[in-house]
Amino acid sequence: MSRVHRFSRRAILSAAAASAAARVLRAQDAGPRIATLDWALLETLLAIGANVVAATELRQFRQVAVKPDVPQGVADLGLRGTPNFEALRLARPDLIFNSNFYAWADPLMNRIAPVESHPIYKPGESPYILAEQATLAIGERLRLPAARRLVEDLADRLDRYKNLFAKGDGRPLLPINLGDARHYRVFGSDSLFGEVLKRMGLANAWAGATSYSAMAPMGIETLASMPEAWIVLIPPHPEDAFAALTESVFWKALPAVRENRVLTVGSINPYGALPAASRFADFLAEGFSYVRSG
Incomplete structure (x- = not known):
């Protein structure tokens, strides 16, 4: 019977992950309180060290996305399609990041805190480029230099992997x-x-x-x-x-x-x-x- 190969990330990422986790934990001690309904934005915010206080479907996010880690203190707003706006209000966000997937919620969330939208998935457009643009824009908005590092480090790593796969x-x-x-x-x-x-x-x-x-x-x-x-x-x-x-x-x-x-x-x-x-x-x-x- 043929083998099906399964792999962990430990061999490649252990040192980098420890360093990134330390940066994120330090950054989450300060900064504006951020909420989001969108998982792509949530993983971006966590990766750059934003002070996330509320997001959606966190149990499933931890199972599906796995990384970045979600701090235990982040409030779970329930389903992405039907978020709990009372829980969002109680989380006292200073700023809410949203995407085109959940634009219907913008008027309701604007009553709680300012909403900024960053689409990543749009027909006919590159999700990778939109993800880069969203990361840089959010990083600039929150004054988090880790955003540019994330963009540049990933681009460099993909170039290195290109050489690896050429063999x-x-x-x-x-x-x-x-x-x-x-x-x-x-x-x-x-x-x-x-x-x-x-x-x-x-x-x-x-x-x-x-x-x-x-x-x-x-x-x-x-x-x-x-x-x-x-x-x-x-x-x-x-x-x-x-x-x-x-x-x-x-x-x-x-x-x-x-x-x-x-x-x-x-x-x-x-x-x-x-x-x-x-x-x-x-x-x-x-x-x-x-x-x-x-």
């Missing part, structure tokens, strides 16, 4: 997320993950259209049309989907599976910003380094 087998990658044992969504060239692949000099095996993030659902049988690709499984997946898929006869017959060209990385927010892009790139770099040395 690989040249095969395209197919980044997917399972819906169930029979369907998946694929991240195309216009998604955040697709742009990370391009910046690292890697080809995306999916040549079809997507909608600035992912196309869903695709029948699992379409995997057979891309026999040359590495399959990159990006959690979270439904609890039983992965087990059911990997035990299926179809899955075991795929060339990528038979030839050990399957990587399962850690959970990543599919609608994330630069921290999600960084997490995806680091997982791939560590994963393929492990494959070559294994």
Whole structure:
């Protein structure tokens, strides 16, 4: 039976993570009190050390995005689509950052604190570039120099990884997320993950259209049309989907599976910003380094 490779980030990021965590903890002791409904903005704010006091669906965010860490004192506003505005008021934010996904809430939140919008996912526009722009704009607004460091450090790291992957087998990658044992969504060239692949000099095996993030659902049988690709499984997946898929006869017959060209990385927010892009790139770099040395 073919192996499915799983990887942690420890080997690459332990020292960097410790340093970043220390900077974030120091920064959160001061500065304006910030709230947000949007997860991409939340991970950005946490990564640059903003004083976040309220955000949405924090339990799920910790499971899906995983990093950056959410301080225990941050108030949970409930669902992104139906936030608790009373909890938001009680959190006493000085400023609220929002995105186009939740623009309907702007008039209500403006009664509590000023609202600034920073879209990251817009049809026809690069989510990576919009994420860079949002990071720099928020950093300037909050006077947090860590924002520019985040942008520059990630750009430098992607360049280094490009050199690393130039030594690989040249095969395209197919980044997917399972819906169930029979369907998946694929991240195309216009998604955040697709742009990370391009910046690292890697080809995306999916040549079809997507909608600035992912196309869903695709029948699992379409995997057979891309026999040359590495399959990159990006959690979270439904609890039983992965087990059911990997035990299926179809899955075991795929060339990528038979030839050990399957990587399962850690959970990543599919609608994330630069921290999600960084997490995806680091997982791939560590994963393929492990494959070559294994």
